[in-house]
Amino acid sequence: MKIVVGEGSCGIAAGARKVRNALEALNTGASVEIGVTGCIGMCYLEPIVDVYGGERGTGNGERLLARLVRVQEKDAERIYKAATTGDLSGVEDLKIAAEDEEFLAKQTRIALRHCGVIDPESIESYQATDGYKAIAKILGKGDGQGMTPEQVIDEIKVSGLAGRGGAGFPTWFKWNAARNAKGDEKYLICNADEGDPGAFMDRAVIEGDPHSLIEGMLIAAYAIGASKAFVYVRAEYPLAIVRLEKAIKAATEANLLGPNILGSGFSCELRIKAGAGAFVCGEETALIESLEGSRGMPRLKPPFPAEKGFTDKPSNINNVETFANVAWIILNGGAAFAAMGTETSKGTKVFALTGKIRRGGLVEVPMGLTLRDVIFGIGGGVREGRKFKAVQMGGPSGGCIPESLLDTLIDYKALGATGAIMGSGGMVVMDDRTCMVNMARFFLDFTAKESCGKCVHCRIGTKRLHETLVRITEGEGREGDVELLEELCKGIKDGALCGLGQTAPNPVLTTIRYFRDEYDAHIREKRCPAHECAALRTFSIDAAKCKGCTACARKCPAKAISGAVKTPHSIDATKCVKCGACAAACKFGAVLQG
């Protein structure tokens, strides 16, 4: 018997480590094996504990007996008992519901193929599931004769793999450019500076399957002719860094990293560089500046990194998820990957499904499904039975897609046509209580703060956009503000130097395009239809529903509510600070929001 605890960052935050500690405290005689795995992807059910049966240590021969969800520390004892006796009747209530099992069953996992399955801290666990077989195949150390770098690039070309960081640029093209660039020293860089708020796909891959990143990078390094590689990881991901460090150490000891890998003559050294917190460093030339120890300010392109990158040497940069697909493609063939998806987008894509969603977590699906398939089919739709309003994709560079476009295909081109982008995979669902003008303000607050300041259009343009949006959400909007925003957006798109600035207007433009009525309500009627903008809210008490319980009056910080006990209360609008404490306190739904 074996008990496996899902310990990604979210699982740990939900209490997974406490559960494991409690289990280990019971396991004094070591009668069961207690292990960990990375993020299983069903974040809304964390902490998750899997009980495996079968013979111990047989790897694949083991089978999952029960998946237990929302486990608490106090449940440890009965789980332990169930695992040692094999009698699972005591943990029936913790077992995952059938409809929740669909969450995983409806997915096609390639980049996440090992996440939540293997032990991320064990190289043997990765090797037992075809790990490092792709690099062995390429180097001629498996079955067959090996592959030349050109053959590797061709296979990636056949697969149609495109950059999963957001831009969707063909991976083989970048590899080929770096391979053909002149220079004896070349660098391979992995962009793990996952800065989009609302996105955690790359973190899950590194935490859950660090060796697949390493293997993907080895294959890329071989293809472009690099012997030095870096992984640039966000400093906010300490667990990812620890697991990657362990994986690098284990791979080096197994002669899968370092000099003369598997005796093939191919050498590759891999180092981690921790970022220090700057969104713009997700832009590849800014990332290179940061790797060199400077302020992360983008460079003019061309020259592209393939010609002049790290220390002016040819460099190739790909995202974590892109690399996580590579070993699978080499083992299964590019054609198998290309068989999934649409004409213009091949393979699968991982999304971080969050916001007002019923079942939030990590979702990997073939390209070509619709947004509705993912949000409603897998995610179960909007929480608390509210009405779906929009889904935000692509973070601060993306946009909000309304309900009328839910049948848009997951495809780089189709999503681009909506004004949003595929992006790195953040999918934040919003319901009718989310104000779209405030949403645009939120993103512009972010980009204005994160603008590196190098070019005027981005530095000052995003600031002016933000100021105008703040004005509108505070009820100071003026006729013509929307046109002003649009004009500014156009200027920034045309004038900004890098991707951060060029895409910063997208959240504003898409919300104007699809939710113009909300802008107009704020500007003309001084009203926030979602009741979110504090300055535009009004509160009153429905005398018919009010029981006079005084709960609201006691909670009101401004003492704006008066009324005798057991008689209807009233709110003095001149004193009201619009905090909403009364509405939250009322158990009878008597506080009306306008």
Next chain:
Amino acid sequence: MCENCSKSDLTKLAAVFKEFEGDEHALISILQKAQEIYGYLPTDVIYAVAEHVGVSPAKVMGVATFYTQFRLQPVGKNLIMLCKGTACHVNGADSIAKALQDELGIGDGETTADGLFSLKEVACLGCCSLSPVMMINETAYGSLTPDKAREIVRKIKAEGAAA
């Protein structure tokens, strides 16, 4: 350097410099290690790093002020990182911010007079499914409500007073 400037024990930097010997691109890594040692980046440490790396103190300051991870002021015993990512925003991070600011009597980026708490709003902690989220030192607290956030802070305060 003036009389009022910080007087840090600069001998502690020797081990950091040794670790990154020969790496000419290590400025950020050195500053990260230095901040681990001193809790922030005091002025004299910035000067010492500049001298060692062979660049001007202005260049080091430029890097230190560019990245959000670096601090030029000491932080409180408990660093509260309040997530303002998209999912947290949608799920009410603003009301948590208000509650914390009100409870602690400090704004974003400030430290309480007793040095017990610092409050910092951050972009995304990556625990989106638990939103709204805050992290105090290394522990994440999820599914917050304004009252729950106040309670957590009060509990830490009480424990601090008891210790």
